[in-house]
Structures are given as structure tokens and as C-alpha cells.
Amino acid sequence: xxxxxxxxxxxxLIPLALLFFIFFVIPFIMxxxxxxxxxxxxxxxxxxxxxQNYIKFFKDSYYPAVIGRTFYISIVTxxxxxxxxxxxxxFMAGIKGYLKTIMLVLVTLPxxxxxxxxxxxxYGMMTNYGTINLFLMAxxxxxxxxQLLGNNIAVIIGLTQGFLPFMILPVMxxxxxxxxxxxQASESLGANKVRQFLHITLPMSFGGCIAGAVLVFxxxxxxxxxxxxxxxxxxxxxxxxxxxxAMQLFNWPFASSIAMLLLLLILLIVPITKILSRRRRxxxxx
Amino acid sequence: MLELKNISKxxxxxxxxxxxxxxxxxxxxxxxxxxxxxGKTTILRLIAGFLENDSGAILVDGVDIASIPSxxxxxGVVFQDYALxxxxxxxxxxxxxxxxxxxxxxxxxxxLDAALRLVGLEDYKSRYPSQLSGGQQQRVAIARVVAIxxxxxxxxxxxxxxxxxxxxxxxxELRELQQxxxxxxxxxxxxxxxxxxxxxxxxxxxxxxxxxxGDGMQLYKKPVNRFVAGFLGTxxxxxxxxxxxxxxxxxxxxxxxxxxxxxxLGITLEPNEYELGVRPEDFSIxxxxxxxxxxxxxxxxxxxxxxxxxxxxxxxxxxxxxGNIPTQDDEISLSIDYTSxxxxxxxSGICLNNR
Amino acid sequence: xxxxxxFPKLLLVLVAFCVLLFLLxxxxxxxxxxxNDGGYFAFPPKSVSLRQYRAALTNKEHLESLAASLKVxxxxxxxxxxxxxxxCVALAKTSNPIVNKVKTLFMAPxxxxxxxxxxxxxxxMGFLRIQGSLAILICxxxxxxxxxxxxxxxASMDNFNYTLEDAAASLGAxxxxxxxxxxxxxIMSGIVVGMVFSFMISFSDxxxxxxxxxxxxxxxxxxxxxxxxxxxxxxxxxxxxxxxxVVVLSISIxxxxxxxxxxxxxxxx
Numbered sequence: 090x091x092x093x094x095x096x097x098x099x100x101x102l103i104p105l106a107l108l109f110f111i112f113f114v115i116p117f118i119m120x121x122x123x124x125x126x127x128x129x130x131x132x133x134x135x136x137x138x139x140x141q142n143y144i145k146f147f148k149d150s151y152y153p154a155v156i157g158r159t160f161y162i163s164i165v166t167x168x169x170x171x172x173x174x175x176x177x178x179x180f181m182a183g184i185k186g187y188l189k190t191i192m193l194v195l196v197t198l199p200x201x202x203x204x205x206x207x208x209x210x211x212y213g214m215m216t217n218y219g220t221i222n223l224f225l226m227a228x229x230x231x232x233x234x235x236q237l238l239g240n241n242i243a244v245i246i247g248l249t250q251g252f253l254p255f256m257i258l259p260v261m262x263x264x265x266x267x268x269x270x271x272x273q274a275s276e277s278l279g280a281n282k283v284r285q286f287l288h289i290t291l292p293m294s295f296g297g298c299i300a301g302a303v304l305v306f307x308x309x310x311x312x313x314x315x316x317x318x319x320x321x322x323x324x325x326x327x328x329x330x331x332x333x334x335a336m337q338l339f340n341w342p343f344a345s346s347i348a349m350l351l352l353l354l355i356l357l358i359v360p361i362t363k364i365l366s367r368r369r370r371x372x373x374x375x
Numbered sequence: 376m377l378e379l380k381n382i383s384k385x386x387x388x389x390x391x392x393x394x395x396x397x398x399x400x401x402x403x404x405x406x407x408x409x410x411x412x413x414g415k416t417t418i419l420r421l422i423a424g425f426l427e428n429d430s431g432a433i434l435v436d437g438v439d440i441a442s443i444p445s446x447x448x449x450x451g452v453v454f455q456d457y458a459l460x461x462x463x464x465x466x467x468x469x470x471x472x473x474x475x476x477x478x479x480x481x482x483x484x485x486x487l488d489a490a491l492r493l494v495g496l497e498d499y500k501s502r503y504p505s506q507l508s509g510g511q512q513q514r515v516a517i518a519r520v521v522a523i524x525x526x527x528x529x530x531x532x533x534x535x536x537x538x539x540x541x542x543x544x545x546x547x548e549l550r551e552l553q554q555x556x557x558x559x560x561x562x563x564x565x566x567x568x569x570x571x572x573x574x575x576x577x578x579x580x581x582x583x584x585x586x587x588x589g590d591g592m593q594l595y596k597k598p599v600n601r602f603v604a605g606f607l608g609t610x611x612x613x614x615x616x617x618x619x620x621x622x623x624x625x626x627x628x629x630x631x632x633x634x635x636x637x638x639x640l641g642i643t644l645e646p647n648e649y650e651l652g653v654r655p656e657d658f659s660i661x662x663x664x665x666x667x668x669x670x671x672x673x674x675x676x677x678x679x680x681x682x683x684x685x686x687x688x689x690x691x692x693x694x695x696x697x698g699n700i701p702t703q704d705d706e707i708s709l710s711i712d713y714t715s716x717x718x719x720x721x722x723s724g725i726c727l728n729n730r
Numbered sequence: 731x732x733x734x735x736x737f738p739k740l741l742l743v744l745v746a747f748c749v750l751l752f753l754l755x756x757x758x759x760x761x762x763x764x765x766n767d768g769g770y771f772a773f774p775p776k777s778v779s780l781r782q783y784r785a786a787l788t789n790k791e792h793l794e795s796l797a798a799s800l801k802v803x804x805x806x807x808x809x810x811x812x813x814x815x816x817x818c819v820a821l822a823k824t825s826n827p828i829v830n831k832v833k834t835l836f837m838a839p840x841x842x843x844x845x846x847x848x849x850x851x852x853x854x855m856g857f858l859r860i861q862g863s864l865a866i867l868i869c870x871x872x873x874x875x876x877x878x879x880x881x882x883x884x885a886s887m888d889n890f891n892y893t894l895e896d897a898a899a900s901l902g903a904x905x906x907x908x909x910x911x912x913x914x915x916x917i918m919s920g921i922v923v924g925m926v927f928s929f930m931i932s933f934s935d936x937x938x939x940x941x942x943x944x945x946x947x948x949x950x951x952x953x954x955x956x957x958x959x960x961x962x963x964x965x966x967x968x969x970x971x972x973x974x975x976v977v978v979l980s981i982s983i984x985x986x987x988x989x990x991x992x993x994x995x996x997x998x999x
Contacts, residue, residue: 108873111869116854181746194979194982194983203930203974254753314955318958331849335852348849352842355843425899446901446904446908456891
């Protein structure tokens with residue numbers, strides 16, 4: 090009787106599972122199928138089934154360059170985010186009360202006010218007569234406005250700003266999870282502050298860094314809006330190429346195959362980080 | 376009256392309860408005592424209807440309730456963590472059961488007030504559980520059961536979340552309350568002192584079997600097996616190996632008189648291996664006796680003094696008479712009062728002289 | 731001596747402040763720039779006026795897309811909570827290992843790249859010759875917000891003391907009554923936080939909506955995005971964004987104060 094009751098409970102998952110099947114699972118199946126179809130010149134792709142789309146991607150020197158650029162941007166972004174987020178997270182882990190509440194609200198604010206607002210502000214500041222150029226000219230570092238938008242650096246800066254909270258929160262949590270008495274123990278054993286930081290705090294917050302880095306790296310690889318807005322069409326990454334092929338050239342099979350490759354890349358990150366963090370736990374050097 | 380008849384319960388392959396039989400008479404309080412993992416909480420959950428028994432019957436006033444869902448059983452439960460509804464005031468907590476039983480609002484008020492008066496919490500009506508002490512929370516939990524006029528009350532380790540001093544006080548209060556209410560009660564506990572002081576009778580549970588049922592002194596004096604003897608009593612009973620050969624009895628390799636032993640125990644012993652259970656108070660320190668040892672440790676506890684010594688590499692404990700207390704490293708001789716010692720078959724652990 | 735001890739701390743505060751400033755710079759620029767009197771972006775503003783706000787509040791097209799965004803966010807949040815709360819109850823109580831695999835599926839929209847999913851959706855809709863409409867967007871956004879809902883509501887289910895359900899049953903409450911009178915009130919704060927989150931996530935989504943919406947039905951962020959991509963930054967949009975930021979900020983302050991929701995955020999990341 091009780092087992093039957095639980096099975097009845099499981100049925101409450103059906104509506105949501107159905108919604109996911111139709112609007113989430115089927116699109117991925119469609120994507121996989123279409124990536125093997127042939128571009129017909131019309132919107133509807135057609136037969137025969139072919140692997141040409143994948144071959145095209147690697148044959149043409151343009152697309153590997155896009156992958157290279159995407160990786161370059163993602164790696165630099167991840168490193169920048171880590172370096173910038175750590176001190177702020179360290180500061181936040183050490184405070185309490187109202188100050189902490191305010192800091193938490195401010196740090197999560199960019200995350201919940203949306204990527205559009207972030208891009209808009211960044212774009213505005215980086216235009217020829219935007220905040221940054223005016224500031225630099227006022228200091229007489231430059232005399233003429235400098236072209237800031239439309240290159241990899243602008244995109245990296247935009248992504249770094251947008252993804253900072255992804256790193257700050259997990260690192261802060263990891264730092265807070267270090268028990269006070271571990272630090273006291275290390276102090277009683279004669280470790281000075283610097284050694285304590287290098288040998289206790291840093292290794293014990295490593296998990297948080299990895300968690301944050303996975304999020305940031307994955308999100309950077311598949312980023313689309315920021316490269317479009319801040320790259321001004323001059324910074325093609327995987328995301329923008331997918332959009333171009335799907336929405337502007339209507340070459341759906343090719344767009345699908347690029348999307349599949351991106352998906353594959355993202356799915357590869359997870360096991361790699363698992364190996365990394367396991368080695369760390371077992372005391373191996375990175 | 377609550378009756379459990381041939382109750383069995385398994386989780387996957389593991390048998391948790393095996394053929395449990397237990398009766399709690401009207402107005403009686405029975406303590407279900409056992410070590411953790413013995414299945415006592417499972418029994419409670421079966422009676423309350425949170426679990427279903429594989430076989431057997433659960434009878435309340437002669438009616439089998441095993442197939443009735445828990446919310447129709449009218450069995451009150453006081454949970455270990457009290458399980459008060461945190462989003463409701465004391466008043467709402469107590470009234471909840473009444474509303475569920477579709478009691479009219481005038482009567483709700485009456486029964487609510489009566490229940491709260493009984494547990495002495497009339498002035499705490501509008502407090503939330505988080506604003507109450509552990510003892511007060513427990514009284515709310517009891518008031519909740521009292522208000523619905525449950526036929527049976529189940530208490531799940533009710534004192535384990537209270538500190539040691541409060542526990543003694545609440546123990547007495549709880550017992551008085553139960554007697555005043557005259558409610559059929561089963562209390563689950565792992566604390567023998569709690570069981571001894573609160574239960575009219577005690578059922579000892581181990582490995583899913585009820586080992587013995589009886590009042591506290593009966594269990595203490597006449598355990599049916601080695602487990603019950605070892606489980607009850609602090610300091611615990613001393614088990615000494617006993618070898619009987621024709622005409623000879625050897626207790627821990629020391630020759631003692633067989634006839635003296637047999638007349639004390641009141642049975643004749645076939646040549647075999649046995650174990651003798653000696654309570655600390657059944658030892659006495661005497662000027663001369665074949666059982667000799669050296670004092671290892673003396674514990675002075677105020678009202679009594681415990682003396683620890685070794686017999687054949689087994690640490691034993693005895694309660695010393697006030698006048699005759701040895702000190703550490705003293706050589707002592709001991710005598711045993713065989714008239715009150717149980718003797719066990721060394722293989723089955725069953726008590727042989729349980730009269 | 732004292733200076734030597736104080737210096738690292740001061741340095742940390744300084745660095746932390748600079749990072750925070752960088753993090754918040756776009757928001758500061760948007761809010762500050764929205765008060766500029768002129769047809770272009772300027773922060774700090776050249777001269778202050780409410781011109782952008784006046785223009786914003788009379789622009790029919792933008793207001794329409796804003797209304798569409800609010801509709802989509804509201805409906806998808808409501809639908810998501812109606813689907814996710816029962817799902818979370820089932821997930822919390824199930825003894826079926828296959829069901830736990832379904833949970834991974836529900837979390838997938840967070841981890842899998844949105845643009846990949848969006849291309850798949852686009853092709854499904856093309857295949858079926860469906861145009862983006864309110865109904866389609868609601869369904870898609872429900873999927874987008876589900877992982878957040880499942881995480882947050884699931885976390886409050888984990889914190890719920892299930893003995894309370896047994897207690898309610900022993901006091902005579904049938905299962906459904908127990909759920910509505912005991913379980914639901916105790917997980918309500920989680921549901922509310924989840925709903926607010928879901929609303930914001932849905933409201934600010936660009937990538938997936940961009941692929942799914944049509945010229946006849948689109949949301950505010952997508953319209954702004956499309957305009958910015960081709961024409962650059964229209965300062966009137968700053969006024970809308972500033973309003974959104976202020977609303978979001980007030981909700982986060984309330985959320986942080988009453989529901990400690992940065993904790994929910996951290997569990998999600």
C-alpha cells in the first residue's frame with residue numbers, strides 16, 4: 090500500500106517531464122539529426138544524410154580560427170575572473186552583518202539585472218566619447234579618442250565583468266567553510282600569515298575556484314550576446330557563428346553541426362575538472 | 376487496550392521485527408526498552424501507522440487497525456524532537472488535531488483550554504514553538520495528544536532532548552500526567568533508568584525479538600536470558616564461566632562446592648559449561664574464601680562504593696559494604712550469594728534457574 | 731609595527747573595492763547616463779534632465795515589448811511553480827532511482843549552452859512551421875527557469891522536517907490536508923524566492939528568446955539587443971534599464987534581508 094502511494098507521487102513529475110521532453114529533449118535530437126542533413130538553399134534542410142557539415146568546419150581555415158579565438162577569449166576571461174574575484178571573495182568571507190548583506194546584494198545585482206543591462210553599460214562606457222575615453226583624455230594620457238569596441242579585449246573585459254559573480258560566490262563559500270580552528274591550529278604550529286594563506290587557505294578554497302572556473306569557462310565558450318555587442322561584428326566566436334549560420338544564412342545543417350561541436354566541448358569540461366579536483370584531493374600537484 | 380500479535384517487519388532482506396507480541400492494558404504504561412537498532416522505533420511507527428507490518432495484527436480495543444491509514448487511527452504520538460508545527464502558535468498546534476477531527480469551535484476552545492491547563496501552559500497560548508524551552512515544547516506535544524483524546528499514546532524517547540537534571544523532573548511529571556489521564560501508553564526508550572521508573576511493565580527488545588516482559592524488579596532479579604541480565608543494571612552484571620563435572624564445580628578455574636552452589640541456585644546442574652551472573656551487590660568481601668583477588672580500583676560514589684578486581688583476567692565489580700572498604704592493591708576474598716544469582720547455559724544464553 | 735599589520739588589510743580592502751567598482755561600473759553608467767539630457771550616451775551626464783524617462787514612457791513599441799516581457803515572465807514563473815513544486819515533492823519522497831535521473835534532466839538547462847538548445851528549438855519550430863508566440867515563449871521560459879525553481883524549492887524540502895507530516899497524520903490530518911497546512915507553509919519561503927528568481931531570469935533572457943521570438947512577438951531585452959546590434963545605444967533605453975535596476979535592487983535588498991537569498995544563489999552556482 091505504501092509502495093503504491095510513492096508510485097502515485099512519482100506521477101507528479103510527469104507534466105514537467107513532458108514539457109522538458111517536448112521543449113528540451115526533442116530540440117537536441119532535432120539538432121543532432123539536422124547536423125547530418127544537406128543545405129538546400131532554402132530554409133528547410135534536405136537529404137541525403139552526410140557528414141559534410143562537420144568536414145566543412147575543419148577544412149575551412151576560418152572556423153578553426155574561430156575556435157581558437159573562442160578558446161583564447163574563454164581562457165583569458167577565466168584567468169582574469171579568478172584573479173579579480175579572489176580578493177573580493179576573500180574580503181567578503183571575512184565580514185559580517187550589514188556590510189556583508191550590502192556586499193551580497195551588490196555582487197548579485199549584475200547577475201539578476203540581466204546581461205542586457207551589463208552590455209549596455211559597458212558599450213556606453215567604451216564608445217569613442219564614452220566614459221573611458223573621456224577619462225583618459227581628461228588625464229591627458231591620450232589626446233584623441235581610442236577605438237575600444239570591436240576587438241577581443243573589449244569582449245574579454247565585458248565577459249570578465251559579467252561572470253565575476255560566478256566566481257565570487259563559490260570562492261566565498263569555500264573560504265567561509267574553512268573552520269576557524271584549522272587556521273588557529275596552523276598558527277599555533279608556527280605558521281605566519283603568508284604561509285597560512287599559501288598552505289591552508291589557498292588549497293582549501295581550491296574547490297571553490299574550480300567550481301567557479303568551470304562555470305565561467307563554459308559560459309564564455311558559449312557566450313553570444315557580449316561578443317556581438319562589444320565585438321561589433323569584428324570578434325567572431327562560436328556563438329556568433331552559430332547565430333549567423335542559423336538566423337542570417339539559414340544554413341541550418343551547418344549551424345547544427347557547429348552547435349553540436351560546442352555541446353561536445355562543454356560536455357568534455359566536466360570530466361576534466363572532475364579529474365583535476367580528484368587529483369587535488371589525493372594530494373597530487375596540479 | 377493495545378495488543379500486538381505476531382508482528383513481523385522486514386526492510387528489503389533485513390528482518391527488523393520477528394513475531395513480536397505485546398499487550399498494553401487500559402491505563403497502563405509499558406516501556407519498550409532496547410539498544411539502538413533493536414527495532415523499538417519500528418514498533419512505534421507500525422502502531423502509529425507510518426509503516427505497514429508484513430504480518431500480524433495490531434489491535435486497539437480488540438479492533439485490528441493495521442489496514443487503517445494513520446490519520447484515522449486516533450493514536451497520539453509524542454515525537455523525540457516533539458515535531459511541533461513551527462509556523463503555528465501553541466494554541467494552533469493543539470487545536471490542529473481538534474480541527475482535523477471536525478470538533479465544533481466551542482468544544483475546541485474548551486478542550487484546548489483543558490489540555491493546556493493540564494500541562495500548565497495556559498499563559499503560553501500565543502507563543503511560537505521556537506520561543507519555548509525544550510520541556511515546554513514537550514508539554515505542548517503532550518497537550519496535542521491529550522486534546523484529541525487519543526486512545527493510545529506513544530512516546531518516542533521523550534526525554535532524550537532534555538538535559539540530565541530536567542530529565543529526572545520531567546520523568547516524574549510525565550508519569551503523574553499519564554496516571555491522571557489514565558491513558559494507555561507505550562514509551563520507547565534506550566535508557567533503563569527511564570524505563571524502570573516510568574513503566575508499569577517493561578518489554579525488553581533486542582534484534583527484533585521481545586526478550587522478556589515484566590515489571591522492573593522481576594526483570595532485574597529474574598532475567599530469562601543472558602542479554603536481559605547484561606542489559607539491565609549499572610554497573611552491569613558480572614558473568615563468570617562455570618564448569619560443572621561430576622561432583623565438582625569450577626567458577627573461573629576456582630573450585631567451589633557443587634552442593635552449596637546447587638542448593639543456592641535451587642537446581643541440579645548436569646556436567647556442562649555454564650555462566651554465572653553475579654550482580655555487584657551479590658558479591659561480599661569476607662575474611663576468608665576460596666575466591667581471592669587483588670583490588671584494582673576503588674570508586675567512591677557517595678552513597679555507595681564500587682570495588683573493581685580481576686578474577687581469572689576478567690574485570691569484576693562489587694558494591695562494598697560501608698564498613699568494610701578495601702583500598703587499592705589490597706588482597707581480598709569474596710563470597711557469592713548463590714540464592715540470587717542466575718545461571719545461564721553457555722551456548723544458548725538461556726537462564727536455567729528462572730523460577 | 732602596527733602599520734605593518736594594517737597594511738595588508740588596507741590593500742585587501744582597496745583591491746576588493748576596485749573589483750567591486752569594475753563589477754558595478756555598467757550599472758552605475760546606465761543609471762547615471764539615464765539622466766543625461768541629449769540624444770547620445772554620456773556618463774557622467776553633460777546636463778541633467780528627465781528627458782530619457784519622458785521619451786521612454788511614451789514610446790509605444792518599447793512599452794509593448796516591455797509588457798510582453800512582463801507577461802512571459804509572470805506566466806512562465808507561475809507555470810514553473812505549479813509544475814515544479816509537485817515535482818520537488820515527488821523527488822524528495824521517491825525511492826525510485828530512475829526518478830533521480832530525471833532530476834539531472836531538469837537541471838540541464840543551467841549547464842548546457844543556451845545557444846545550442848536555441849538552435850535546436852528554432853529548427854523544431856521551423857519544421858512544424860510555428861511562429862514564436864506568447865504560448866511558445868511561456869513554455870520555453872518555463873524550461874529555462876525550472877532548474878532554479880527545482881534547486882531552491884528542493885533545498886527547502888531538504889530542510890523540512892518530515893516528522894511534522896507524521897505528527898499531522900497522527901493528529902488526524904489526511905495526506906492532502908497535511909501537505910497544504912503543514913508542508914506547504916514551511917517550504918513557502920523557498921517557493922517565493924524561487925519565483926522571484928525565476929521571474930528575473932525569464933525577464934532578462936536574451937539568447938534563447940532571440941531565436942524563438944518572432945517579429946510580431948518579442949520581449950524587451952531582445953528588442954533592445956537587436957537595436958543595439960545594428961544602430962548602437964539609444965539613450966532612451968537607459969531609462970528603462972535604470973528603472974529595472976532600481977526595482978531589482980529593492981527586491982534583492984528585501985530578498986536578502988528576509989530570505990537570505992544570496993545563499994540560494996550560492997547553492998545554485
